[in-house]
Amino acid sequence: MLITNAHIINEGHETAADLLIVNGRIEKIASKIDAPAGTVVYDARGQWLLPGVIDDQVHFREPGLTHKGDLFTESRAAVAGGTTSYFDMPNNIPAITTRELQRQKYAMAEGRSFANYAFYFGGANDNLEEIAALQRNEACAIKVFMGASTGNMLVDNPATLNGIFERAPMLVVTHCEDTPMIKANEEAARQKYGEDVPWSEHPNIRSAEACYQSTLLATTLAKKHNADLHVLHLTTARELSFFTPGPIQGKKITVEACVHHLAMDDRDYAALGALIKCNPAIKTPEDRIALVKAVMEDRIDIVATDHAPHTAEEKANKYFKAPSGLPLVQHSLLMLIDLVKRGEMNMRTVVRKTSHAVADRFGIPDRGYIREGYWADLVLVDPHGSTTVHKPDVLYKCGWSPVEGRTFPARILTTWVNGEIVYRDGQVIGAPRGRRIQFV
Structure with a gap:
């Protein structure tokens, strides 16, 4: 997957860049990346891309x-x-x-x-x-x-x-x-x-x-x-x-x-x-x-x-x-x-x-940063959107949240875990594929 036009916030800097994911990891980060054949392209449209x-x-x-x-x-x-x-x-x-x-x-x-x-x-x-x-x-x-x-x-x-x-x-x-x-x-x-x-x-x-x-x-x-x-x-x-x-x-x-x-x-x-x-x-x-x-x-x-x-x-x-x-x-x-x-x-x-x-x-290797070679654990945020917390949208088994009724000045758009989209546009997608974290 190639994520284009992202506003990356990482390691104290904010950068406009593309990001290429291969086999679950960040293969390349550059101002412009041409999509390899068969690559899915995701246009971030200038939204915040965070670890x-x-x-x-x-x-x-x-x-x-x-x-x-x-x-x-x-x-x-x-x-x-x-x-x-x-x-x-x-x-x-x-x-x-x-x-x-x-x-x-x-x-x-x-x-x-x-x-x-x-x-x-x-x-x-x-x-x-x-x-x-x-x-x-x-x-x-x-x-x-x-x-x-x-x-x-x-x-x-x-x-x-x-x-x-x-x-x-x-x-x-x-x-x-x-x-x-x-x-x-x-x-x-x-x-x-x-x-x-x-x-x-x-x-x-x-x-x-x-x-x-x-x-x-x-x-x-x-x-x-x-x-x-x-x-x-x-x-x-x-x-x-x-x-x-x-x-x-x-x-x-x-x-x-x-x-x-x-x-x-x-x-x-x-x-x-x-x-x-x-x-x-x-x-x-x-x-x-x-x-x-x-x-x-x-x-x-x-x-x-x-x-x-x-x-x-x-x-x-x-x-x-x-x-x-x-x-x-x-x-x-x-x-x-x-x-x-x-x-x-x-x-x-x-x-x-x-x-x-x-x-x-x-001591977690290859996670927690947007770096080439690291696992693609990422979240895309719309900083100009808004999210109002409604009870039917609360995903906890307990079914409630202390912030119900509040409106927040941003919106979570997409979440990637190990390079795969697991959440997009209000929906959790696919089967659970989280990995056991290793330490050094």
Whole structure:
């Protein structure tokens, strides 16, 4: 396939060019390419051609929670939003805390994912030897829940935490919230409100201080053992002090922000309530502004979604029973483009944080950039179009989105995964052909 007349945004530059795909990879990029015989020609008409989003944090719910979502349904939604690769979390049923369970999960994905995929290996209080035995391509990284966000995967044994950072053979990623603080805040809220805790109390219960103390612990352990650490979904201005601005290359400690924490603040609880209850919580307008600034100054290295679907029935419960998490992969790129159109970010930074930096940090060869020889994981965006989110168009198995009714100032036109069109003009096309991601 020859893509002509593209406006390529890649590696800090914007270029008008043609791009030739052969056998799933980018064969040539040039100002003008003549189509070889038998080549399908796709006219991009000057629209933005970007490297596909690599989402380093999703919960697609398989195995064990497939009433909420699964690898097929959520990856289908992902490619409709321009995400061509994703890393899925291990808090499944059963939790992915043994290498055998990890192998079984990879087997489940074969032939069922529209996007390329990799899986985290879960840390627990009792699987340090399994963690130490991990080989490079058995997992994208080791996930440690340092807050009780996901049931029995909380790692709260100090000796185990220390051992993970000391012996981890690959990158450690952390969910940082201090559980004792949260439990105390929950009890105080229950005493004050009973079971009818207002949604606006969520960022007070999952407090900034609980985040700060846990992030302090994670970064201290990483420095003690010279470990590679990636802190997920930062939510507060105060925590930014633990991270340094600058290029991601060479950093031992990196950090991610999520789209909803960049686009929403605690004023949104009034309209959206449980739909935006997530851990860690969406916090103040001042926190949101600080996070956006930190993305732009390269203090925050990666932007992801933490896509976490729950059924509408589950979300309809009162505060303590309504689960945390929200589905985002179908509209995350549009949400970031909205920030660009509002003047808070620029597209070169969006591309760097959602594609280039993920490939660099996790060591993904031949993906995350528009380069000759790389896999053709691409997304074409109409920056002058618009997308209004209607419920019938939501592709998640849960059937709802927190951005229903919103209109975004751009449109996802086409998504390529491994050189094949998988989404075009509002339709997911063909069978799922995503590949297992390899690492170096």
